[in-house]
Amino acid sequence: MKAVTIRNYGGPEQLRYEEVLAPQAGPGQVLVRVHAASINPVDYKVASGAFRALGSLTFPWIPGSDLSGVIVGVGPGATGFADGTPVFGHCPSGAYAELAVAPAATVARKPEAVTHVEAASIPIAAQTAWQALFDHGQLQAGQSVLIHAAAGGVGSFAVQLARWKGATVIGTASADNADYVRSLGADRVIDYRTTPFDTAVKDVDLVLDAVGGEVQRRSSAVLRRGGRLVSIVGPPPEDEAQKHGVDAVLFRMQPSTALLEQLAKLMVEGVIRSVVSKTYPLSQAREAWQEHMKGHNRGKVVLEVAS
Helix, strand or coil: CEEEEECCCCCHHHCEEEECCCCCCCCCEEEEEEEEEECCHHHHHHHHCCCHHHCCCCCCECCCCEEEEEEEEECCCCCCCCCCCEEEEECCCCCCECEEEEEHHHEEECCCCCCHHHHHCCHHHHHHHHHHHHHHCCCCCCCEEEECCCCCHHHHHHHHHHHHHCCEEEEEECHHHHHHHHHHCCCEEEECCCCCHHHHCCCEEEEEECCCHHHHHHHHHHEEEEEEEEECCCCCCHHHHHHHCCEEEECCCCCCHHHHHHHHHHHHCCCCCCCEEEEEEHHHHHHHHHHHCCCCCCCEEEEECCC
């Protein structure tokens, strides 16, 4: 099969589009003929060696964790799925390929009304947004939330989900993306290039941090006492959280079939929508990474795999 691989740590220059051995579904896994795979920052961060302290890669390594396609093999103990079932979901790695294996517990049936490109954009970004807002942020109707990087992959879903929940939604974005973020349901959009957010926001119930650094450090100050700062990029500073009397947490998304099914239902009902800013053929993954790594992406970038 054709796949995108890396054979050493590095950046986009390490990506190769080449022939490799096809994987087989093991216990509890399904084998998926991939139609689309979306790009996430974690893909190139892992490839760079940034997480090497957590475990070394085995080369050649195939990036990618978001996929949508059709099941062509079912491993022992992988119940609820059969060959020919259209699915979308999450795999630890290997989605940038014509065939990929995924745990049956982290994929779900793809609705007919949702395209493979749309479905591939959901797993990491939308599940991260849901868990940040509701599981860790405990956001309720009538509360307020500040979403940093509101035009990005996670941010785009977070704005829509928070609006659906009945919260007041404030997003940070560039002026170029302000109308876009409003179209997703934001009540207010702060141009982070011209207005320091901590001079324009105060006493919100929740901050979703997808930026880190100085933005994260300043975010505790805009929360009410007892509010929550939820980060998806790095551990929040404990001293700032204690100073302002807020809870602050970094979490790692936990994929599940049940949550994917819930998100698919919301998409079919028109409550949320997938925003894909650009697609590339799988063979152009290097170009896709180069563009994605410039930042300031609107929604998601997706690789299409010829079926």
